[in-house]
Amino acid sequence: MDTPSPTVPQDRDGPYGPHQTSHGHAAHGQTPVELPAELPAALAEATGQRGVTAPPKARNRIGDTLFLAASRGSGILLLVIMAAIAVFLGWQASKSLSSNTGHFFTTFEWNPDATPPVFGIAVLLFGTVVSAVIAMAIAVPVAVGIALFISHYAPRRLAQPIAYLVDLLAAVPSIVYGLWGALFLVPHLDGLTAWMNDYLGWTHLLSQSDGVSGSAPRNLFTVGILLAIMILPIITAVSREVFKQAPRMHEEAALALGATRWEMIRTAVLPFGRPGVISASMLGLGRALGETMAVATVLSPSDKLNLHLLDPGGGTFAQNIAAKFGEAFDNGRSALIASGLMLFVITLLVNAAARLIIARRKEFSGANA
Amino acid sequence: MAKRIDVSGLSAYYGSFKGIEDISMTIEPRSVTAFIGPSGCGKSTFLRTLNRMHEVIPGARVEGKVMLDDENLYGPGVDPVAVRRTVGMVFQRPNPFPTMSIYDNVVAGLRLAGVRKKPLLDEVVEKSLKGANLWNEVKDRLNKPGAGLSGGQQQRLCIARAIAVEPQVLLMDEPCSALDPISTLAIEDLIGELKSRFTIVIVTHNMQQAARVSDRTAFFNLAGVGQPGRLVEIDDTQRIFSNPSVQATEDYISGRFG
Numbered sequence: 001m002d003t004p005s006p007t008v009p010q011d012r013d014g015p016y017g018p019h020q021t022s023h024g025h026a027a028h029g030q031t032p033v034e035l036p037a038e039l040p041a042a043l044a045e046a047t048g049q050r051g052v053t054a055p056p057k058a059r060n061r062i063g064d065t066l067f068l069a070a071s072r073g074s075g076i077l078l079l080v081i082m083a084a085i086a087v088f089l090g091w092q093a094s095k096s097l098s099s100n101t102g103h104f105f106t107t108f109e110w111n112p113d114a115t116p117p118v119f120g121i122a123v124l125l126f127g128t129v130v131s132a133v134i135a136m137a138i139a140v141p142v143a144v145g146i147a148l149f150i151s152h153y154a155p156r157r158l159a160q161p162i163a164y165l166v167d168l169l170a171a172v173p174s175i176v177y178g179l180w181g182a183l184f185l186v187p188h189l190d191g192l193t194a195w196m197n198d199y200l201g202w203t204h205l206l207s208q209s210d211g212v213s214g215s216a217p218r219n220l221f222t223v224g225i226l227l228a229i230m231i232l233p234i235i236t237a238v239s240r241e242v243f244k245q246a247p248r249m250h251e252e253a254a255l256a257l258g259a260t261r262w263e264m265i266r267t268a269v270l271p272f273g274r275p276g277v278i279s280a281s282m283l284g285l286g287r288a289l290g291e292t293m294a295v296a297t298v299l300s301p302s303d304k305l306n307l308h309l310l311d312p313g314g315g316t317f318a319q320n321i322a323a324k325f326g327e328a329f330d331n332g333r334s335a336l337i338a339s340g341l342m343l344f345v346i347t348l349l350v351n352a353a354a355r356l357i358i359a360r361r362k363e364f365s366g367a368n369a
Numbered sequence: 370m371a372k373r374i375d376v377s378g379l380s381a382y383y384g385s386f387k388g389i390e391d392i393s394m395t396i397e398p399r400s401v402t403a404f405i406g407p408s409g410c411g412k413s414t415f416l417r418t419l420n421r422m423h424e425v426i427p428g429a430r431v432e433g434k435v436m437l438d439d440e441n442l443y444g445p446g447v448d449p450v451a452v453r454r455t456v457g458m459v460f461q462r463p464n465p466f467p468t469m470s471i472y473d474n475v476v477a478g479l480r481l482a483g484v485r486k487k488p489l490l491d492e493v494v495e496k497s498l499k500g501a502n503l504w505n506e507v508k509d510r511l512n513k514p515g516a517g518l519s520g521g522q523q524q525r526l527c528i529a530r531a532i533a534v535e536p537q538v539l540l541m542d543e544p545c546s547a548l549d550p551i552s553t554l555a556i557e558d559l560i561g562e563l564k565s566r567f568t569i570v571i572v573t574h575n576m577q578q579a580a581r582v583s584d585r586t587a588f589f590n591l592a593g594v595g596q597p598g599r600l601v602e603i604d605d606t607q608r609i610f611s612n613p614s615v616q617a618t619e620d621y622i623s624g625r626f627g
Contacts, residue, residue, distance in 0.1 A: 156427075249464040253527070255425055257478035257534065258454030267477060271468035363514050364468045 086344065093338035096331045104338070109303045110320065112335035113328060119335050121342055123305045127220055127314040128343070131295070132288040134224025134309075139232045140281050146232075147239035152265060163240060170233035178297035181226040186216055186298060189225070193217040193310055208310045218300040221309045223316075226294055231284035238283060242276030243269055275358045275365060282354045289347055292318040317343040371398035371568040372438045372537040374419060379433030380597070381411075381418050383426065388414045390597035392433075394587060401560060401569045403579035403606065406589030407621070411598025412572045413461075415589070416540050419570065420456035421449040437537065454482065457536035457567075461543040463523035465515035465530070472511040474526055478534035493533050501529035502559050521552025528559065532567070539563065541571040545578065557582050576622055580610050588618045 097104060099117050107120025146166065150159045193208070201207035206221070250268040259267055295316050301323060302313035321336045328336060358365075374396040381388045389411035396402045404412040417423040418431050421442060435442040442452050465474045475494045476484070484490065494511065498504040503525040507518070515526055524544060531539060541560070545553040560569060560582045573579050579586050587603035602615050613619050620626055
């Protein structure tokens with residue numbers, strides 16, 4: 001502090017008179033604002049406190065009470081419904097599980113109505129997880145890219161229509177995707193399937209067995225691609241909203257440090273949006289795991305668990321239920337419900353894992369800024 | 370480290386609206402220059418033209434010349450990203466990155482510039498935090514989130530982040546307006562220390578502050594409602610506050626308007 005210290009501004013009564021105080025305004029002829037004389041009485045009337053002698057008592061306000069009851073009731077109702085579903089599925093499933101002569105987790109075939117009943121979810125579990133993983137691996141990066149383009153790159157005139165289009169895609173019913181997948185995607189993936197078989201066949205996963213090479217790609221990989229297209233809009237829409245919420249002041253902080261646009265996004269937008277992108281991905285994953293019609297129209301199901309993902313065959317929980325429920329007898333229905341229970345459990349586990357990932361970095365979430 | 374800034378004929382626009390008009394001034398190295406003036410007169414806009422932050426607002430553009438020693442910041446082929454690494458900035462509201470620890474906040478600029486060596490980063494963190502008078506308060510919790518500090522500490526963290534990249538110039542846009550008097554005093558003391566190393570420009574609404582910390586003071590004003598802001602005068606701080614050459618300056622600092 002070796003600056004010269006002028007006396008005027010520090011001294012209120014210096015030659016320029018007082019400043020930055022209410023006196024300053026009064027001195028220039030401005031009168032203070034007068035409140036209407038009847039205001040205190042009106043306020044007392046409105047709040048039900050007449051007279052000023054007694055300290056105001058806490059009152060039960062009807063709006064607060066109602067809202068508390070409504071929100072608490074909704075929360076409890078949600079838990080009750082979840083528990084009811086779990087109990088119902090468990091009860092219905094237990095009948096077939098006790099008569100099963102196969103092993104529920106490792107048996108490949110699905111013959112619950114045979115005598116003796118033999119069924120297992122190995123193929124379904126594998127198919128559901130693999131198609132969902134393929135879908136996520138394709139959809140999440142693309143969705144984040146589109147969301148960033150809309151929120152931070154595109155000029156507003158372009159961003160608005162694209163955002164609208166994405167929202168529209170999210171509303172297309174899954175049977176439409178299924179028909180498009182069966183009638184358009186499957187025939188057009190012949191070339192890609194053959195190409196992957198030739199050049200990526202060494203991975204074993206992305207290859208076709210000799211016996212089926214050249215057959216229509218009604219396989220788990222095609223299902224994964226179709227699911228990716230289906231879940232892309234919802235992940236994009238939610239991620240875009242989150243990225244748009246990234247605080248302007250943190251973006252400017254990054255820019256002022258000499259960040260390029262991409263570096264600014266990496267520094268201030270992506271870390272801020274991370275929990276939102278995870279939540280968005282969970283929404284998409286939920287849809288991919290439970291998708292029924294689109295899978296049923298594209299896949300040609302079988303009871304084979306095949307590590308060649310380009311071979312036709314396999315199945316998913318939802319597809320299997322849709323395909324078998326109509327002609328199932330008592331034990332068959334019960335077995336299908338058992339598989340539904342597994343899907344329910346998988347979804348819960350995945351969501352819990354996502355919650356854990358988000359909670360682990362809560363301190364750094366940006367929500368407390 | 371410090372460089373002289375020479376501005377001539379600078380105007381800044383928001384779309385078709387002209388925010389500031391025809392500003393020329395020289396800002397001396399290793400000194401503190403304060404910008405004062407009523408709200409909306411273009412002080413902050415002008416400040417943001419000095420590190421090319423004005424143009425990040427959609428539709429915003431700048432005309433004129435800003436010479437940093439002998440380099441025109443608005444010359445053809447000049448990269449705004451490189452300019453912002455040379456001219457650091459501290460904002461009105463403390464804005465440490467909430468997703469980063471204190472340590473990561475300080476080295477954010479260095480990491481952007483590609484510095485990865487841990488010993489070097491450690492050294493810069495200590496030096497910058499000491500430079501911002503924050504080291505003793507945070508040295509035991511460098512891995513805690515920067516957003517967990519108090520407002521005044523956050524602002525000093527932002528100053529540490531800005532000086533960590535060793536800029537030539539440090540721009541401060543009302544750095545104390547969101548802080549309590551004790552934190553304000555800490556920042557003002559810090560500005561007094563930093564001016565031996567940097568050229569400092571500070572926008573402030575607090576005229577006592579301008580008088581306390583600055584060597585030179587520039588007074589900005591609007592030509593009228595809807596008109597662009599202009600530079601009224603710039604002079605030694607002592608002279609501006611005791612015997613300004615323009616009547617409007619005297620009216621403003623004595624509280625007769627604004």
